[in-house]
Amino acid sequence: MDWHKRLTQAREAKNIKKSAFAKLVGVSAPTVTDWENGDTKMIEGNNLVKVCQVLEVSPDWLLHGTDTSKEDAQKLMPGSVPISLIEDDEEALYRVKLVQLRLQAGVTGFQTEPDNTDGGTLGLSKSWVHRKGFDPENLLAVKVKGESMEPTFYEGDTIVINLADKKLTDNGVFAVNYGGEAVVKRISRDAGQWWLMSDNSDQRKFYRRNCHGNECIIIGRVVRREGDHF
Template structure:
């Protein structure tokens, strides 16, 4: 039996996705990184045929595929499919949506992880921290106000003192892995020469640099496959109050 044609809404969402995918390809080419559909399919974890059918509106997107596209493209799920974004929040139960805010949970649990990367590889592995404090809670209202997709967020412990006085070692940073678009002055988790670091991105003299808030650390060039965005830091919780009060 032939598949039913997509609805006008689904076709519009596929078109939005295709536009974002083309932008991703252009950005990858400019950075000297693989940008073909084959490379994207490898990162997404499904075949090129399925990728092409999603982009061309031959088969409908689902929550799982949509979430993978959002992470790959560095966008929110709602940027190309508001309906799937709403469905994902409801089905995953990450943010309980009720008619009565008094019955909705005040916070949402985010997985605490360590981030493992390899030099030159535009992928990372988020290893859950296996201890009693493996979850970090953030305000539900903050998530909703900022249109953040909880399943794209991970929480990591800050290491070192390069980002003082903004963040100290032991603080917890929440990283939005769906936001990989470089922004001048933004704080990002980065794969820098095979090391996962948290730095501020600066655009100066037609070039990108990784900068530290601690003036003892000098900015370093951020170029090509040696410097890859993991995600933007969207929230942090101070845990180490030493020297702050």
């Protein structure tokens, strides 16, 4: 058995869901998937320490299968404290659908297709949703594509869209149906017009585009990002 399988075995033995485990370790759920699927050759550094703390195993056992007790594991990592979930994952989170948007040019409505990455949902803290005043029924999660919004959003990041908020505000970030293409852009007000702006510094490649009429239909405001770029 290699370390990828031991990681899965230890996580499942503690009954920790992949999304919750990712939050405890401080990485994204796709990163955990890469670890467990064997797409990552080695886990090391702070990630290794955090994983072993959460699972209460030693680095030797995780990486090499050497049987080491919990006490020995703590000796190998002085000062470490086992980490556990404080509250039940299902009760503490809203499950927001992870989808792909299907749009048509000039059409206000849209269709969605399930995105089964990371189980097809994104867990959002109920306390956070309530504090922000959002209706969870109006929230959707989508994966970011392309480089146009770097360094704010990177390709593969997950963003949450509030479908109930379509009111344009200067410097707000919105998901937009632009000529039938789903884009995420920063909105700017200039010379009495609204413009779609990219955060990428290469403005020659990612130039601004005018937002008006049925060519530019607002889907909703981006209210949250989940990713592992710091």
